[in-house]
């Protein structure tokens with residue numbers, strides 16, 4: 001079973017400008033900025049109450065974020081759900097017929113193991129599973 005919404009991912013063209021906008025909007029600064037080289041993204045994270053927002057900007061033209069913005073413009077890119085055991089959940093979702101975009105979970109931003117479900121299988125929403133890395 002999936003847990004709480006861990007964060008919302010928002011695709012942005014210019015991370016510095018978006019940081020300024022979201023700092024004004026939320027009334028607080030990002031608590032961290034982190035590059036995920038394997039995904040060709042630079043991210044920044046904000047808390048709003050108990051909720052987390054991730055801004056994502058492409059660092060390379062091959063990034064999923066560049067393609068997304070070229071096709072659909074800036075906006076909500078993915079919804080991430082916390083899971084306790086990502087391997088078990090991926091097996092469950094595969095059996096349910098969802099297309100998993102990663103052969104294996106991989107290390108994402110903010111100390112998480114992550115994997116994605118194809119948006120075509122979830123009503124146009126890219127779903128991310130994320131499990132806290134504890135060791």
Ligand code: CMX
Nearest residue numbers: 036039064067068071077078101108109116119124125126
């Ligand atoms: N949400 C909803 N739909 C999306 C989407 C998204 N984030 N990204 C792409 N799509 C749609 C496209 O609009 C397109 O729809 P149409 O067929 O109706 O035109 C379709 O999916 C195919 O899109 P595409 O541009 O041809 O892109 P690809 O098929 O090459 O890749 C996807 C799409 C989702 C498989 C790929 O982006 C992916 O593997 N994403 C997971 C990894 C990722 O997003 N990494 C960046 C974030 C990393 C992080 O959070 O750290």
